[in-house]
Amino acid sequence: MRALQNLQRQVQSLITRAVVGSVNAATKCQTVDVSLIASEEKTGVEHLEPYGFTSRADAGAEAVLLFPDADRSHAVAIVVADRRYRLKGLANKEVAFHDDQGLVIKLSRDGIVVDGGGKPITFINAPKARFEMDIEATGQIKDLCDSNGLTMAAMRVAYNGHRHKENGQGNNTDTPTTPMGA
DSSP, rough: OHHHHHHHHHHTTTTTEEEEEEEHHHHHHHHEEEEOGGOEEEEEEOOOOOOOOOOOTTOOOOEEEEEEGGOSSSSSSEEEOOOGGGGOOOOOTTTEETTSSOOOOETTTEEEEEEETSSEEEEESSOOOOOOOOOOOOOBBBBTTTTTBBBBHHHHHHHTTTTOOOGGSSSSOOOOOSSSOO
């Protein structure tokens, strides 16, 4: 009977829940400082993340810890979640990436939805962006936006009102017979 109780205690010592106090994301394997039940504190607990995914939780997030070989001196955080910011309302089989500011990338049943939460969306470090589909915009489109670029609307105005000297001399030409539409 005593052996069974010892085994039960060891199994119960393999896994626990904790509250994150701080995160160190500067190391090769992110570490968390956590508080366990009964005021047990653990510092520098490795937070193992799935390949290709990373996040940095805030204090107050929750973690699930494993203790290999039931050794309480070495913990590994396998999940860190924060119910305060969990995205709600997903349909069955939908997937989303999100943060506490309302930025969301949602793989919905109707397509991919990117919600910038009122902040800019920036694509960087690529030689070009290629879209093999029609592109629609409800706002302005501007080229060379960091210098003296023009919006498409301004280019239409310039084109539609364009006149010049015929063959570089003589009378001005008429404006284009087929204006560029919006």
